[in-house]
Structures are given as structure tokens and as C-alpha cells.
Amino acid sequence: MSFFDYFRSRKTRSAQLAKERLQVIVARERVHRDGPDYLPRLQEEILNVIRKYVQVDEDAVSIQLERDGNCEVLELNVTLPEQRV
Amino acid sequence: MSFFDYFRSRKTRSAQLAKERLQVIVARERVHRDGPDYLPRLQEEILNVIRKYVQVDEDAVSIQLERDGNCEVLELNVTLPEQRV
Numbered sequence: 195m196s197f198f199d200y201f202r203s204r205k206t207r208s209a210q211l212a213k214e215r216l217q218v219i220v221a222r223e224r225v226h227r228d229g230p231d232y233l234p235r236l237q238e239e240i241l242n243v244i245r246k247y248v249q250v251d252e253d254a255v256s257i258q259l260e261r262d263g264n265c266e267v268l269e270l271n272v273t274l275p276e277q278r279v
Numbered sequence: 280m281s282f283f284d285y286f287r288s289r290k291t292r293s294a295q296l297a298k299e300r301l302q303v304i305v306a307r308e309r310v311h312r313d314g315p316d317y318l319p320r321l322q323e324e325i326l327n328v329i330r331k332y333v334q335v336d337e338d339a340v341s342i343q344l345e346r347d348g349n350c351e352v353l354e355l356n357v358t359l360p361e362q363r364v
Contacts, residue, residue, distance in 0.1 A: 217306040219306075221300075223299065240325055243325060243328060
């Protein structure tokens with residue numbers, strides 16, 4: 195399954211609104227469990243970068259952070275307003 | 280299939296080196312085909328943000344931009360050096 199299929203399957207689940215959507219996934223695979231946990235800060239900075247290009251409302255962002263063994267996956271889903279800045 | 284499975288299936292394909300890896304995926308779903316194409320610039324800025332946290336060598340980054348209908352998927356794969364900054 196390609197990422198396109200994954201993205202589309204998510205779309206089907208989320209009621210298929212005719213809105214622009216942006217999804218950012220940051221996945222980190224660690225070799226060692228120690229080391230700094232920078233994903234939450236990275237997430238905030240990526241969101242700030244996205245805000246330069248599109249208008250993002252606070253309540254239009256959903257954030258999920260999942261950990262599974264040495265994998266960490268941070269998922270940001272942004273629904274964009276019809277009118278772009 | 281969850282994103283974890285997707286990430287793991289990619290790992291299997293890429294020879295399972297014992298290295299830290301970071302993957303950033305930005306998927307954009309457009310309603311209208313016009314509108315600005317900001318993904319390439321966003322890609323560069325996200326990479327700069329990542330560089331604040333980890334040392335990223337130029338040749339350790341692979342970038343793919345795929346378009347399929349109204350979906351655009353930008354994928355950055357970064358292999359991190361053992362030594363973090």
C-alpha cells in the first residue's frame with residue numbers, strides 16, 4: 195500500500211468534507227532509547243512554518259503522538275479554510 | 280494498515296541499517312487545482328527546522344514529491360548520524 199492509499203483511506207473515514215487538508219507526519223526511528231525527545235518542539239516549529247503559507251486556525255489542527263517501540267510518529271492534521279492568505 | 284505498518288514496511292525495504300532515521304511526510308489535498316504550490320518551499324523550511332535539532336548531512340536526505348490527482352505528497356527521508364548535536 196502506498197502512502198497515497200493510506201492518505202485516501204483516512205479521507206474516507208473523515209466524512210469527506212470539501213476542504214483543503216494538510217497532513218504532516220514526522221516519524222522518528224531511534225537506535226537508542228535515550229537521546230533528546232525533540233519531536234514535540236519540532237512539531238510546533240513545523241506548524242509555524244506552515245502558518246507562513248496558509249492560514250491555520252487553532253481549532254483546525256489535530257495532533258497525535260504515538261510511540262511504538264523505537265518508533266515515534268507525530269501526526270498533524272490541518273483543515274485549511276477555503277480562503278487562502 | 281496503520282502508519283506504523285507503513286513506516287515499518289519502508290524500513291524492511293531499506294536494508295535495515297542500524298541508524299537513526301527521520302521521515303517527514305507532508306500530504307496536501309486540494310479542492311481547487313489552482314492556488315499556490317508552496318510544498319517545495321515548505322520542504323526547504325522544514326529541513327531547516329530539523330537541522331536545529333539534529334545534524335543533517337546533505338547526502339543523507341532523500342526527497343520525493345508525488346502528485347496524484349488533487350493529492351500532493353512530499354516525502355523527506357533523513358538518515359541521522361550516530362552522534363547528535
